[in-house]
Amino acid sequence: MIFVKSFKGYEDKVADMDAEVNKWILQNRVDVVGVQTALSHERDGGSRMHSGDLIYTILYRSNAPIA
Numbered sequence: 001m002i003f004v005k006s007f008k009g010y011e012d013k014v015a016d017m018d019a020e021v022n023k024w025i026l027q028n029r030v031d032v033v034g035v036q037t038a039l040s041h042e043r044d045g046g047s048r049m050h051s052g053d054l055i056y057t058i059l060y061r062s063n064a065p066i067a
Contacts, residue, residue: 002033003065007056011039014054021056028066034059 005024009017025032036059041052060066 001062003060003062005058005060005066007058009054011052011054017054017056021058025058030058030066031061032058033061 007017007021007024009020024030036057038055038057039052040055
């Protein structure tokens with residue numbers, strides 16, 4: 001079965017996000033089917049102006065969801 005796992009971080013911390021995702025994949029021996037990314041920016045002048053949220057969505061094959 002195919003499941004989804006999402007990771008959220010900041011666009012200025014890409015290396016940290018990559019490390020977190022790779023660690024999860026390796027620790028859980030995940031069979032990755034696909035990776036999608038999305039970037040969103042604050043529109044109302046939030047505290048992290050000129051920076052946005054980076055979201056990785058990992059599609060993986062498993063018998064059950066992995067936390």
